[in-house]
Amino acid sequence: MNALSDLQATLDPSRKSWVESANDSTHDFSIQNLPFGVFSDKTNHAHRVGVAIGDEIVDLAVLQAAGLLNVSSKTDVFARDTLNDFISLGREAWRSVRIQLSSLLARDNATLRDDAALRSKALVRQSDAQLHLPVQIPGYTDFYSSKEHATNVGSMFRDPKNALLPNWSEMPIGYNGRASSVVVSGTPVQRPNGQLKLPDQERPVFGACRKLDIELETGFVIGGGNALGEPIACAAAEAHIFGMVLLNDWSARDIQQWEYVPLGPFNAKTFATTISPWIVTLDALEPFRVAQPAQEPQPLAYLRHDGKHAFDISLEVTLRPQTAKQATTITRTNFKHMYWTMAQQLAHHTVSGCNTRVGDLMGSGTISGPTADSCGSLLESTWNGKNPLELKEGGTRTFIEDGDELMLAGWCQGDGYRVGFGTCVGEILPARK
Numbered sequence: 553m554n555a556l557s558d559l560q561a562t563l564d565p566s567r568k569s570w571v572e573s574a575n576d577s578t579h580d581f582s583i584q585n586l587p588f589g590v591f592s593d594k595t596n597h598a599h600r601v602g603v604a605i606g607d608e609i610v611d612l613a614v615l616q617a618a619g620l621l622n623v624s625s626k627t628d629v630f631a632r633d634t635l636n637d638f639i640s641l642g643r644e645a646w647r648s649v650r651i652q653l654s655s656l657l658a659r660d661n662a663t664l665r666d667d668a669a670l671r672s673k674a675l676v677r678q679s680d681a682q683l684h685l686p687v688q689i690p691g692y693t694d695f696y697s698s699k700e701h702a703t704n705v706g707s708m709f710r711d712p713k714n715a716l717l718p719n720w721s722e723m724p725i726g727y728n729g730r731a732s733s734v735v736v737s738g739t740p741v742q743r744p745n746g747q748l749k750l751p752d753q754e755r756p757v758f759g760a761c762r763k764l765d766i767e768l769e770t771g772f773v774i775g776g777g778n779a780l781g782e783p784i785a786c787a788a789a790e791a792h793i794f795g796m797v798l799l800n801d802w803s804a805r806d807i808q809q810w811e812y813v814p815l816g817p818f819n820a821k822t823f824a825t826t827i828s829p830w831i832v833t834l835d836a837l838e839p840f841r842v843a844q845p846a847q848e849p850q851p852l853a854y855l856r857h858d859g860k861h862a863f864d865i866s867l868e869v870t871l872r873p874q875t876a877k878q879a880t881t882i883t884r885t886n887f888k889h890m891y892w893t894m895a896q897q898l899a900h901h902t903v904s905g906c907n908t909r910v911g912d913l914m915g916s917g918t919i920s921g922p923t924a925d926s927c928g929s930l931l932e933s934t935w936n937g938k939n940p941l942e943l944k945e946g947g948t949r950t951f952i953e954d955g956d957e958l959m960l961a962g963w964c965q966g967d968g969y970r971v972g973f974g975t976c977v978g979e980i981l982p983a984r985k
Contacts, residue, residue, distance in 0.1 A: 559647055562586070562654040563839055565967045569657045570665040571675075573606030580963055580972025581606055583657055584839075586650055587830035587973070588635055588795070591681045599633035599684055604830055604974070605657055607678055612649070614674040620664065621652055634688045635831070636911045639775050639794050646775070646794065650835060683829035685736040686797075687773055687911040692731040692825065693901060694769075694801055694915035695724050697892035699845070701920035704932045721849065724892040724900045726917075729801075730822040734913060737798075737828050737976045743954060743983040744823040746807035756810060760983035763805035763937070764952040767918040768869050768928035768960055770887055771799035772894050773831055774912040781905040786857045789895035790834060792908070798828040798867075798960045798976035799915050805931055805951070827913070828960070828976040836971050840864045840964040842888050851896070854903055861893040867919060867962045869928075873943065874955030874979075880944045883933060885919055885926035887962070954982045 561567070562584065568575050569583040581587065581604040591602045591609055602609040612630035615621040623629060624645050629638040638645070656664050664671055696702060699716070706715030719725065735741075743764055747756040775794030778784050784792055801821065808820030844862040865887035872879035897914060918928040927933040930951055934940060940948035952958065957979045963972035 555647070555651075558651045559835065562650055562835070565969055567654070568659045569605060570659045570661075571606040571608055571657060573608070574657075576606075577968050578970060579606060580604075580970055580974055582966075582969040582971060583654060584966065584969050585832060585836050585971040586653055587832045587836065588638075589686045589830045590634060590684045591676070592684065593676045593681045598631070601630040601632060601635055601638060602676070603653055604678065609676045609678055609681055610653065610657070611674050611676060614670075615656070618670055618674070620656060621649065623649065633684070634911070635686050636688050639687070639773070640910050642776060643791060646833060647835060650833065683736060683738070685734070685827075686829055686831055687913075689731040689734050689911050689913045690909045692729040692734055692913045692915070693726050694729045694821070695726040695892065695897050695917040697724050697890050697897065697917040698920050698928065699891040700889060700922055700926075701918040701928055701932065704920060704927065708931075708936055721847075722852070723855070724897045726897070726901065727816045729825065729915070731913065733822055734825045734827060737826060737974075737978070739826065739978065740981050741802055741824045741826065741978045742981045744804050744807065744819065745983050746804060746819050747810055748806050749810040761804035761807055762951070764980065765803045765805050765930045766869065766952065766958050767801035767803055768867060768883060768885065769799040769801050769919060770865070770916045770962065771797045771827055772914050773797065774908045774910060774914070777908045777910055777912070778902055780907040783854075783902045783905060784898055784908075786855055786895050786899035789898040790861070792898060793834055793894060795831040795833040796837065796973070797831055798962050798973045800826040800958065800960055800976055800978060801915055801918070802826065802978070803929070805936075824978070825915070826976055826978045828973050830974045832971060832973055837863050837865075837964060839966060840971070844893050845889065845891055847891065855896050855899060857893070857895055861895050862888045862890060863964070864888050865962050865964055867960070870959045870961075871943070871949060871952075872957045872959070873945075873947065873953070874957070876943070876945045878944045879957070879959065880941070882930070882941055883925060883927055885921040885928060887916070887919055889921045890916060890919060952980055954980055956980050
């Protein structure tokens with residue numbers, strides 16, 4: 553077999569694993585997935601690279617030390633506290649590791665399955681592990697690429713007949729965020745303080761954000777950067793992407809409304825951005841490619857690409873108040889609705905000559921769909937607080953309150969298997985006094 557057919561075999565819907573939990577058609581971490589992350593556990597506090605399979609984590613450093621995982625590196629890239637060194641090896645190395653792992657974990661492969669001593673070292677139950685930020689993030693950019701979201705916001709705050717600004721349909725709009733405040737799922741988020749301009753007051757006041765919101769997004773992680781002054785072509789952009797995560801771009805709407813003119817978001821966005829701990833590779837997402845929405849007008853030449861560059865990823869958000877046992881689903885949408893693709897975002901980001909680096913994070917922008925229940929933010933779903941959402945156990949929400957836990961989930965559903973992202977969770981703590 554050649555490398556391409558070996559890679560295709562990892563996507564075979566009929567392939568099953570001897571890790572039985574991975575064979576549940578509703579489990580995020582099937583053998584067709586094999587997402588990468590960084591973890592530690594109760595008996596080994598060292599951070600190292602792992603891959604999720606069912607309810608387990610495969611310790612790649614153990615497999616490499618045992619000679620079961622060949623990597624094109626003279627050093628142990630898996631005994632690291634980030635994925636950056638491994639990612640730096642390039643796409644052929646990522647694919648080689650995926651192929652080897654898929655084979656080792658396949659139901660009919662006895663090499664690791666029947667070696668009880670090695671298996672006990674190489675597999676760690678996810679319930680016994682702590683997950684960490686998977687990459688060192690040199691830079692973070694957030695886009696604004698959902699036509700439905702941009703139209704909703706433009707209708708809310710401007711003229712509904714001219715909701716989209718003229719440049720929106722010509723290029724992926726974005727802003728440079730703050731990489732230092734990107735945190736991993738499970739990290740509590742403190743309500744931010746800032747300047748608020750109240751409608752009945754001439755000057756701003758200082759205080760805690762009163763309109764704290766989520767933005768349901770995905771993010772992609774750069775796997776191969778570009779040199780300063782050398783743009784990445786749209787047709788080649790996906791080869792520079794290692795994989796995708798779920799991303800919650802927490803937003804202080806009242807702080808944002810006052811500060812964003814004339815240069816855009818600042819403190820309203822920089823206090824925290826939460827990402828999921830597992831990075832799902834583009835190879836795992838390959839079977840779920842779909843055509844992106846029609847783009848009118850036709851983009852300029854540097855933003856054009858042939859083929860299908862959207863992905864059918866189901867997404868949902870739940871909200872659970874601190875005193876509630878049950879969470880309320882507040883949105884269901886799909887990544888396939890995004891107007892601008894990841895390839896176009898990366899091509900536009902670098903067209904001026906901006907360089908990117910391994911581990912850079914690019915947020916999709918809020919992902920909203922065409923229906924009322926598919927809004928990716930509370931700003932939209934409550935129409936800036938005018939239409940409160942009813943919660944399962946009573947009460948309502950217009951924006952997020954202290955103690956609320958927000959959880960993002962995302963998955964691609966295959967024939968008898970699922971390629972999922974796990975969850976992206978954050979609980980809101982009160983503002984600092």
